[in-house]
Amino acid sequence: MISKKIILTGSFGVGKTSIFNQFIFQKFSDKYLTTIGVKVNKKTMNVKGQELSLLVWDIAGEVTQDKVPTSYFLGASGIIYVMDLSRPLTFDKAEEDTKYLKNLIPGAKLKLVGNKKDLLTESELAETVANIKLPIDSITSAKTGENILELFTSLAEDLI
Template sequence: MTSKKIILTGSFGVGKTSLFNQFIFSKFSDKYLTTIGVKVNKKTLNIREHQVNLLVWDIAGEVSQDKVPTSYFLGASGIIYVFDLTRPLTYKGLVTDIDYLKQLLPGGVIKIVGNKKDLLNESELNEILGHVDLPVNITTSAKTGENVEQLFIDLATELI
């Protein structure tokens, strides 16, 4: 069995903890609960006959990634950068943040994720994606669970 450390990061209130809870526990709550620091949990996925232990670090949201303690990224294999599709400020600094994360984790896999797609119709979603400065890997809804499992499967597949 392989173990891979994954970091969930992004601005505050974008739904990192909701994605974490949906993925690990298949649960969702409408109530917003702030994270401070970090919470760690794991889930085992079966990818192409491989068992992969995903150790997911759900870290406190920061407006800018350079405010996140660098020790959190120690030993990480992948990063999931989450933004809120309905709050432009959460993807305003995307290019700077991703550049920073690439320096921090050279060779690591980084996924850019737009969350809360359940709040938008298709037309709105397309309009917003057109305004994001980097290609978005996947759009998710932690509320409905849409694409959440797929996000982690995609990431785990790239990591093994």
């Protein structure tokens, strides 16, 4: 079975851990996030007939990505960068952060995610997405679980 490391990152309070918990059954307590700033868990998927083991590193939110220990990112094959659609400040930093991450792990596939879709109306969502400079790969709601599995499946397909 192929194993891949995926990092789940972004500003604090954007819903990374909620996405993580929606995707993976909890094995480790969230206290690890506040102690060492990361929590690791695994999900096995079958993508295009290929068994794939995704090791997801849920990294505690920092104001900017350069505050996260660089060693947490090393060796990652995929990056899920999460923004909070209800907080414009979180996508203001996205351009700089994703540039930093691409530079640090050049080979990694990046997915830009707008989370907390459930907090916006259809018109607000359309207006918000139009205002984000970067192309969003996925619009999710960790609360309802909408598009979470699709997000990971899409990334897994990119990794095979």
